[in-house]
Amino acid sequence: MAELKPGGPLSSAGLRLVQELPYSRPATPGYHTQVRVGWIGLGAMGYLMARNLANHRATHVEPHRPLLVWNRTRQKGEKLLHELGGGKVAIAQAVVDVATTCDIVFTSLSSDDVIRSVYEEIAAAFQAQPPATRKILVDTSTIYPRLAGEIDALVSAIPHCSFVTAPIFGPPAMAENATLIIALSGDYRSKKEVAFTVVPAIGRRVIDLGGNIEKAPTFKLIGNSLILGSLELIAEAYTMAEKSGIGQDVVYTYIKEMFPAPLWLSYGDKMLHDKFDGTEGFSIDGGVKDATHIRRLSSELNSPMPAIDTAHHHLLTARALHAAQERTGTTSFPVLDWSALIAGTRVAAGLDAFESGKQSGPVPESESE
Template sequence: MAANSGLPFSRPPTPKMPPSQVGFIGLGNIGYLMALNLANCGPIHIKDFLPLLVWNRTACKAGKLVNDVGVNKARIAKKPEDIMQECDIIIINLSNDDVVRCMYQRLIATLKNSPPIQDEILVETSTIYPSLAAELDLMVSSLPNSHLVTCPVLGTPIIADKLQLLLVMSGNYRARREIAYLLVLAAGRKVVDLGEDLEKAPIFKLMANSMILGNLEILAEAFTFTEKSGIGAQNVRDLLSNYFPAPTFVSYPILACADKMLHEQFDGEKGFSIDGGIKDALHIRRLTAKHNYPMPAIDVAHQHLLTTRAIHTRHKSEDKATFDVLDWSSIIAGTRAAAGLDGLDGRKVSELLSESLEHNL
């Protein structure tokens, strides 16, 4: 065990460290903060760390990152292929499986035209279905000196901002070791090492997300129950603080999502999008079907996420949507709709309940 408790590996041999260049593709909510921290902290923890090379489909995000850290710590690539040609380590963080697959096809085509002379490591940090990891490995391993590490991360944007992400890692041993020493302290706090099988890390990430999504479903049902019964949603929030005080369990995601549900702060640009939640739910259900293991809570959560997205789509078509992208905590709209309440407008929920109370009296 290394001196740093977050690292399950001995330090890599010094000739390979530091890498000549690190690149980052995909600056979403988590990816942006990972890249920001890596650009800022890389020079502190790794000798002669070069400015991070970044690319994002929306160029303004890459420009914002460079403005945030300074031109001496990051620079912008014109296209992903430039990152593949210039970098020894490429970290990829994208939204879904199709986008990930397309990106790798572009990157591998670049390497086929100019095969790497020294080791090249691609680090897949997106949440993907496990079989896609095997597919990507076939692409990467077809080239000399090229390795893939699957490294999905666990944590909210707040946790990412504090460099406290949990790094779940599988793949080639030496490559895992290199990436662990690059990312721990510069982007995350600890590595969960799952060995050589590249599919293990994506499976672990989906398992973790199933726990989070299941808790979101229970939380949404509890809020809706108190709204419908007239107890008041604030009492659910207070119950969480007073009766379930375990810091890790409560802070992520329970209290944070409880606050979003209570105040209808469903801005997906600041959290985890509902599309990402639906994608993960589909992956989880596919895995449970493969292993003959039912997870009814996820089935119900998936239905409520779809209902919420349908409501939001209608609101957008009517130009009534408060947010362009919904956070997955908006799952409560699905439980409200199932209870005959307005999904995304708490004021209407209160009005309906008041009318119902007056009628009963």
């Protein structure tokens, strides 16, 4: 961390630090180095974040205590332990063991129902034996804002406990490189501790959404609507390019020249080359869940989002087509990536769903000569 001289001008490093962490250091820095940190949920994103956090704390926190992890399938924890070693990671026997043992507990889980179940289990353990020291529970998942309020009410009723919502922005590649963006809402002091725990360990900066616990999850859905809307737009442009004989590869060249944003480049490449393996990206089930949350929020706020309505339709179409392939044993992917929503636009235009080479539109002139 850069040191700022009292009363002096901010250096470039100091300005960057202020932008990355909109907080002063925690009031008791010693506490920050002594805490035990735990992680619940080692999915596609959770695994990478937990790995980066464990590595960072082993290098920068003294005295160091291993990251305590738990996952529903123990194999994920054992894989992380094998990768990093017992000096950096320890495996908990039960989810409540992470909560009772650690001071700061992160959760990264797949669905609202799973998240509700885990927090109810933790709360029951705390109610049976109230913690004597401070506990900060931090959820990094994409959840419906109202659920965040329910969890906050459950957790904050327990002495010494606070809840922070910290949804993350970025694909697995950003998680791999610890360049995620983290939105925070909740108790100010707790957010300080969380911010200095996650930056730069798992992300490059945090965005403070204030004390209303539902603001960060709301912001996360808004952010995901931009991603999902972009996927839909790329899918529609690619499909028209194929039908017109221009070719989606030409559109991708245009994207690289005019819109060279990481998101457009990554998902444009996936659609161009039919890279729809959801085990290496964001699963279509997660996309359907997020689209459903966004549409529900837009309905409650009377704020129409027709692009998301269309994207949701195409996600369902792609998932249904994949399910049909599974029944006949002809699928190429165990799980679809949400970029496979292009299957919906392709089928509507009379093209093959998952293999762009099987197009039936006009033949480019270069191929007809």
